[in-house]
Amino acid sequence: MADEIVEPHASLHPLHQDRLPIQMDAIGQRPRFHRRFLADRSAVIQAGQIERVVEAERGERLVIRLFLDDQDDIAQMPRERRGQARDRVAGDPLDRALSETDRADALDGLPEWDYDEARDAITRSLVFADFVEAFGFMTQVALMAEKANHHPEWKNVYNRVEILLTTHDAGGLSHRDIDMAEAIDAIVDE
Numbered sequence: 001m002a003d004e005i006v007e008p009h010a011s012l013h014p015l016h017q018d019r020l021p022i023q024m025d026a027i028g029q030r031p032r033f034h035r036r037f038l039a040d041r042s043a044v045i046q047a048g049q050i051e052r053v054v055e056a057e058r059g060e061r062l063v064i065r066l067f068l069d070d071q072d073d074i075a076q077m078p079r080e081r082r083g084q085a086r087d088r089v090a091g092d093p094l095d096r097a098l099s100e101t102d103r104a105d106a107l108d109g110l111p112e113w114d115y116d117e118a119r120d121a122i123t124r125s126l127v128f129a130d131f132v133e134a135f136g137f138m139t140q141v142a143l144m145a146e147k148a149n150h151h152p153e154w155k156n157v158y159n160r161v162e163i164l165l166t167t168h169d170a171g172g173l174s175h176r177d178i179d180m181a182e183a184i185d186a187i188v189d190e
């Protein structure tokens, strides 16, 4: 499995022979090879590659930090989700499609977002330095979205991320999307 992951990276070929075998973490879920993997890679790095390594390690920190800090919350997720599903049946006002006036007010506060009339949705396009930056951002948004039980429609091509927010249960834009857009803006501005 390690070879399958590493093989496409030409600069890592010299490391194949002496890399540690993959070990599972305490809960047996995440392969623990990447610390060693990054350290070894640093050892053979050429001057021109430094920038990419720094970006890679920064991307990893963004992901891991958020995951570890919020691990307790993540363990609670299934229970919260069931609670939210019950609230929705009762008619959560956050889930109702916004009126035109409320939408206009909300969009005033979200200058980076465009309104998509055909979908009754809001969209934002982002460009990052490279794929690692883009995917680090997407990972943070994914964890946040999962906790909120509200998920973006999105597309990623290398360093570009296109996001569309709408509430499927409401058939259009709701306060949940506005909250999500604000949270996404906060991550971008971090």
Ligand SMILES: C[C@H](O)[C@H](O)[C@H]1CNC2=NC(N)=NC(=O)C2=N1
Residues within 6 Å of the ligand: 085, 149, 150, 151, 152, 165, 166, 167, 168, 169, 170
């Ligand atoms: C069953 C689950 O609660 C629903 O499907 C959630 C999940 N994520 C969601 N995300 C979005 N964008 N809209 C929804 O209506 C929605 N509903």
